[in-house]
Amino acid sequence: MTILAIHGGAGGDGSWRGLTSLDPARIQCMHHVLQSIGEALDSGSIDALEAVTMAVELMENEPLFNAGIGSVLDEDGTVTMDASIMNGSDGAAGSVVNVRRIRHPIRAANCILKQGWPVMLNSEAADVFAINNGVEEVKPSWLVTDLRRKQWDRWRENNARPGATDEDDSVLDHDLEGMGTVGAVALDRNGDVAAATSTGGMTGKPKGRIGDTPIIGAGTWADQHIAVSCTGVGEAFIRTCAAHRLASKFESGLTLDEACSDVLDAVEPIGGRGGVIAVTTKGEVATPFQTMLMYRGVWKNGEITIGIGPNDVELDSMDS
Numbered sequence: 028m029t030i031l032a033i034h035g036g037a038g039g040d041g042s043w044r045g046l047t048s049l050d051p052a053r054i055q056c057m058h059h060v061l062q063s064i065g066e067a068l069d070s071g072s073i074d075a076l077e078a079v080t081m082a083v084e085l086m087e088n089e090p091l092f093n094a095g096i097g098s099v100l101d102e103d104g105t106v107t108m109d110a111s112i113m114n115g116s117d118g119a120a121g122s123v124v125n126v127r128r129i130r131h132p133i134r135a136a137n138c139i140l141k142q143g144w145p146v147m148l149n150s151e152a153a154d155v156f157a158i159n160n161g162v163e164e165v166k167p168s169w170l171v172t173d174l175r176r177k178q179w180d181r182w183r184e185n186n187a188r189p190g191a192t193d194e195d196d197s198v199l200d201h202d203l204e205g206m207g208t209v210g211a212v213a214l215d216r217n218g219d220v221a222a223a224t225s226t227g228g229m230t231g232k233p234k235g236r237i238g239d240t241p242i243i244g245a246g247t248w249a250d251q252h253i254a255v256s257c258t259g260v261g262e263a264f265i266r267t268c269a270a271h272r273l274a275s276k277f278e279s280g281l282t283l284d285e286a287c288s289d290v291l292d293a294v295e296p297i298g299g300r301g302g303v304i305a306v307t308t309k310g311e312v313a314t315p316f317q318t319m320l321m322y323r324g325v326w327k328n329g330e331i332t333i334g335i336g337p338n339d340v341e342l343d344s345m346d347s
């Protein structure tokens with residue numbers, strides 16, 4: 028059995044108002060990721076680690092998600108990106124923090140994982156390492172889209188807190204919001220799992236801020252039983268070691284759904300709202316969230332399901 032699950036970020040407090048005009052493009056991207064990477068995973072031509080790397084790379088390429096090109100802007104109006112990846116079978120991990128000059132932060136994290144030591148690199152040193160290892164170099168300005176610039180302008184005009192325009196529907200409708208961190212978890216034919224997560228963080232984040240996404244055990248975790256990728260207000264996911272907590276609860280005997288609920292219940296009282304995706308080596312998959320929406324999709328045995336709001340999207344009625 029092979030499984031690929033992806034997310035494109037969670038957010039929003041208000042009630043679900045249906046798809047926006049930009050959502051078909053996001054759905055199309057998710058569908059392409061699930062179909063192409065799901066088939067490659069199923070054929071055995073790639074393993075779980077490569078599947079999550081490639082799935083996240085494809086989502087980093089989509090400007091409507093908050094990772095790679097189209098990442099949200101920090102307080103200075105620039106893009107700084109975080110990413111991490113973990114392999115379940117051997118616990119190998121790699122992570123980059125605050126990179127600015129590469130197209131694919133997740134590939135940089137993968138290169139660090141493969142090198143074996145260290146696990147994390149930050150800022151300019153991480154960019155240089157990635158470029159020297161063949162990750163495509165881009166100009167920092169290439170990563171900035173008009174949509175994110177507008178969102179940042181609104182964030183400044185409103186004098187809003189960091190991330191306000193990412194998650195708060197009273198400030199902006201969700202086409203202009205920064206939710207859109209991306210992640211993937213996969214189970215391959217060998218029965219191994221892996222997890223990957225990539226983000227531009229939160230609009231207006233202070234210089235040097237590090238969210239949960241690049242922190243192994245907070246935003247990303249994989250071991251011999253389960254792989255987890257999280258999205259939401261990162262500080263709460265750091266303070267609860269969310270991804271690792273989910274894995275520990277699962278290993279201690281909670282069902283997958285119970286372990287997911289435990290984590291979402293733990294982040295909520297400390298200002299964390301969001302969602303998780305998880306896949307187990309037994310072939311279970313879950314994509315729960317406590318926000319208004321979470322972009323998400325699953326490929327399992329050739330079947331694709333995609334959702335944004337409370338219910339799955341009717342794929343037949345879409346042009347994807």
Ligand code: ASP
Pocket residue numbers: 036037205206207208226227228229237238239240246257258259260261262301
């Ligand atoms: N967790 C990310 C961060 O805090 C943001 C997100 O998932 O939307 O940087």
